[in-house]
Amino acid sequence: MSWDLKTDRPIYSQLIEQIEIKICSGIFAPGSKLPSVRELAQEAAVNPNTMQKALSMLEEDGLLYTNRTSGRFITEDAKMIEQAKHKLAQDQISEFLEKMKSLGFGKTETLSIISTMLEEAKK
Amino acid sequence: MSWDLKTDRPIYSQLIEQIEIKICSGIFAPGSKLPSVRELAQEAAVNPNTMQKALSMLEEDGLLYTNRTSGRFITEDAKMIEQAKHKLAQDQISEFLEKMKSLGFGKTETLSIISTMLEEAKK
DNA sequence: ATTATTGTATTAAGTACTTAGTACAATAAT
DNA sequence: ATTATTGTACTAAGTACTTAATACAATAAT
Numbered sequence: 001m002s003w004d005l006k007t008d009r010p011i012y013s014q015l016i017e018q019i020e021i022k023i024c025s026g027i028f029a030p031g032s033k034l035p036s037v038r039e040l041a042q043e044a045a046v047n048p049n050t051m052q053k054a055l056s057m058l059e060e061d062g063l064l065y066t067n068r069t070s071g072r073f074i075t076e077d078a079k080m081i082e083q084a085k086h087k088l089a090q091d092q093i094s095e096f097l098e099k100m101k102s103l104g105f106g107k108t109e110t111l112s113i114i115s116t117m118l119e120e121a122k123k
Numbered sequence: 124m125s126w127d128l129k130t131d132r133p134i135y136s137q138l139i140e141q142i143e144i145k146i147c148s149g150i151f152a153p154g155s156k157l158p159s160v161r162e163l164a165q166e167a168a169v170n171p172n173t174m175q176k177a178l179s180m181l182e183e184d185g186l187l188y189t190n191r192t193s194g195r196f197i198t199e200d201a202k203m204i205e206q207a208k209h210k211l212a213q214d215q216i217s218e219f220l221e222k223m224k225s226l227g228f229g230k231t232e233t234l235s236i237i238s239t240m241l242e243e244a245k246k
Numbered sequence: 247a248t249t250a251t252t253g254t255a256t257t258a259a260g261t262a263c264t265t266a267g268t269a270c271a272a273t274a275a276t
Numbered sequence: 277a278t279t280a281t282t283g284t285a286c287t288a289a290g291t292a293c294t295t296a297a298t299a300c301a302a303t304a305a306t
Contacts, residue, residue, distance in 0.1 A: 009132050010293060025227045036252065047295045052254070069252040069303045089226055093237060096219040103212055104148045107241055111234075114216060118230055133263060159282065170265045175284070192273045192282040 001027075003044035011046060015054035023063050023074055024085035031076040034064070124150075126167035134169060138177035146186050146197055147208035154199040157187070 005014050022028045034040065034055075041051040055072060058064050063084060066072050075081065100110040128137050145151045157163065157178075164174040178195060181187050186207060189195050198204065223233040 008136055012293080013131055021222075021225050025225060037254090038252090049255095049296090050294060053293095056254090066253065067303095069301085071252060085226060089223065089228060089236070092219060092222050092226070093240065096215060097237075099144075099215050100212065102144050102148060103208060103215070105212060107244075111237055111241060113212070114220075114234055114237075117216065118234060121230075135263080160284090161282090172266090172285095173264060176263095179284090189283070190273095192271085194282060 001043055003046075005044065005046070012050050012054045012057070015044065015046070015051060016058055019054065019058060020061075020063065020084065020088065024081060024088055028074050030074050030078050030081060032074050033070075034072040034074065036071060124166055126169075128167065128169070135173050135177045135180070138167065138169070138174060139181055142177065142181060143184075143186065143207065143211065147204060147211055151197050153197050153201050153204060155197050156193075157195040157197065159194060 003015075003018065005011055019028070028034065035043065037052050037055060038048050040055075041048040044051065055064065059066065059072075061084070062077075062080060063075055064072055065075065097107055097110060101107070105113065126138075126141065128134055142151070151157065158166070160175050160178060161171050163178075164171040167174065178187065182189065182195075184207070185200075185203060186198055187195055188198065220230055220233060224230070228236065
């Protein structure tokens, strides 16, 4: 489980992103139980308070829910997860194209750059 | 001149990114004089200290240089700017493909998603 | 019943970032 | 010569983030 955290951004927000990704990619399976706050915190080499903050904020989106003392669980709603996944993908793409545009690369140009990159990689 | 700054990340680092982009995209032309620290700070609605921090850090890369009291200037070295531009683009692409991969989208899959997005946009 | 584990809350301390305000030295402009 | 503008430096204050250390209530496990 990779938790590479950078120092140029609040840790809790990076945790939110990465947990969301683990859920959307299936690393954290629907309906399964999450490790405890303390375990997750240790895994990520982070203070339990920080992990708690990230998890409680994540719950607002509905991808997680808490059973008071038995722990936290991933939603069983596979459709919700699928939607979240596609929203994340769309956001990534939009943000990416936006940045490329600001550098002076139009959408089709950006597309062709990636295409040729992948062609090169195949060789 | 758009300076949209978000609160989820240090301002000075966002300033660095955006100034770098303005240089690479030609908004700040090679050899031209930058507005003063105080002007830029006012434009970006930021404290002069913060702008100063960003600018002095940017100089380390060589895209800017200072003439003690006449101001700051963009490098005349167009080749250096071109290199910086392509490095930024490469970094953006790598980061993007990485994130898409973590979501479960392979490179070719990501490419086809963007392709169809652009096709849709044309209609 | 007792114990361990769960999420949660609180307080205190340290660090980084940002701002406001002020000041200084060098030099371009007058 | 004088003035204005340049980058730069400094201190003080406030805020947000992170950590450490504890503690508590609820409940699963024993």
